[in-house]
Amino acid sequence: MDEQIGTLQQQLADLNAELKAGQVYQSLGHRIGEVMDGIHRRRRTTVELPDDSDGIQELLDQLNEQLAHQEKLALTPANLLFLLRHLASLDPKIRYNGVNFTLYDALQQDAIGEQGMRRLISTLSSDQVLFNHVLEPANVAVFGRASSASLLAVVLHFVNEQSTPLDLDWHRLVIQVATYISVETDTRGFVNQQGWAHAYAAMVDLLAVLAASDQLTRADKLFLLVTYMERLKRVTTPLIYGENDRMAAYLVELTNRHSLYETAFLDALKQWRQEVAKRRRPDNLAGWNQFFNRKRLLDALRLKAGLSPAIKKYLNSTIDFLG
Numbered sequence: 001m002d003e004q005i006g007t008l009q010q011q012l013a014d015l016n017a018e019l020k021a022g023q024v025y026q027s028l029g030h031r032i033g034e035v036m037d038g039i040h041r042r043r044r045t046t047v048e049l050p051d052d053s054d055g056i057q058e059l060l061d062q063l064n065e066q067l068a069h070q071e072k073l074a075l076t077p078a079n080l081l082f083l084l085r086h087l088a089s090l091d092p093k094i095r096y097n098g099v100n101f102t103l104y105d106a107l108q109q110d111a112i113g114e115q116g117m118r119r120l121i122s123t124l125s126s127d128q129v130l131f132n133h134v135l136e137p138a139n140v141a142v143f144g145r146a147s148s149a150s151l152l153a154v155v156l157h158f159v160n161e162q163s164t165p166l167d168l169d170w171h172r173l174v175i176q177v178a179t180y181i182s183v184e185t186d187t188r189g190f191v192n193q194q195g196w197a198h199a200y201a202a203m204v205d206l207l208a209v210l211a212a213s214d215q216l217t218r219a220d221k222l223f224l225l226v227t228y229m230e231r232l233k234r235v236t237t238p239l240i241y242g243e244n245d246r247m248a249a250y251l252v253e254l255t256n257r258h259s260l261y262e263t264a265f266l267d268a269l270k271q272w273r274q275e276v277a278k279r280r281r282p283d284n285l286a287g288w289n290q291f292f293n294r295k296r297l298l299d300a301l302r303l304k305a306g307l308s309p310a311i312k313k314y315l316n317s318t319i320d321f322l323g
Contacts, residue, residue: 006036088144092195153205189241236286248300
């Protein structure tokens with residue numbers, strides 16, 4: 001794993017600790033942005049993909065047969081890890097229709113157990129999975145990263161629904177998710193022959209489920225919100241596959257939870273508007289993508305029921321003249 005990832009994790013952990021200690025608040029976005037801007041991208045290298053002829057389809061057929069007969073699945077640790085490896089498959093029938101839905105059905109059946117849940121979370125949030133080739137130009141490893149992030153959100157949703165909370169290292173999860181947000185730049189949605197990448201949709205799913213968790217402090221949820229806003233400012237490719245609606249839903253839900261989040265989000269919007277005004281009219285594709293990504297998000301927010309009066313008032317008071 002690239003040593004930059006370890007450095008970035010430590011930088012974000014330090015900022016998270018400073019936030020909790022009351023040593024940083026208004027400058028948090030600027031500090032996180034500086035960390036993101038310091039990331040160096042790498043040249044493309046070969047992505048190692050799973051071999052879909054290694055028996056994965058046979059295992060999926062067996063498990064689906066059990067599900068069809070309403071038999072309780074018995075997933076061994078080896079089978080669970082075998083399934084997870086194929087979340088990186090380029091075949092959407094294996095990756096999405098196969099592994100993803102089979103594990104979802106297993107979760108609904110409560111067929112994985114406490115140790116299995118821990119194994120799922122540990123594997124899906126590992127450095128090897130979330131940051132696989134993430135510092136390189138857009139590549140096929142995004143399918144594994146995004147599928148794992150999406151399934152991690154599903155697993156954490158089931159954890160949130162349990163009457164007895166699962167004892168997890170929530171701090172590690174917060175830092176891992178913040179790191180993933182900081183480094184993921186592949187905004188592709190649907191890819192012909194390979195299905196959905198949709199990393200930014202998976203990212204929002206993770207943020208939403210963590211925002212709903214009683215195990216996280218307000219500082220952690222604020223930290224993830226600010227990290228996410230700083231990443232959005234820096235996206236230079238289009239987000240046009242429904243991500244904006246998901247973003248808006250997450251932001252409305254979070255900002256209605258407490259005035260702390262509402263204030264932080266308003267501050268982020270105001271800083272973003274100032275940065276747009278300074279740049280004035282973009283003169284390249286990246287600049288226009290940034291402009292219209294922001295515009296699509298603000299439009300999606302305006303259409304959301306439940307948007308707080310303070311945010312609605314701010315959005316209605318700002319007009320962009322660039323488009």
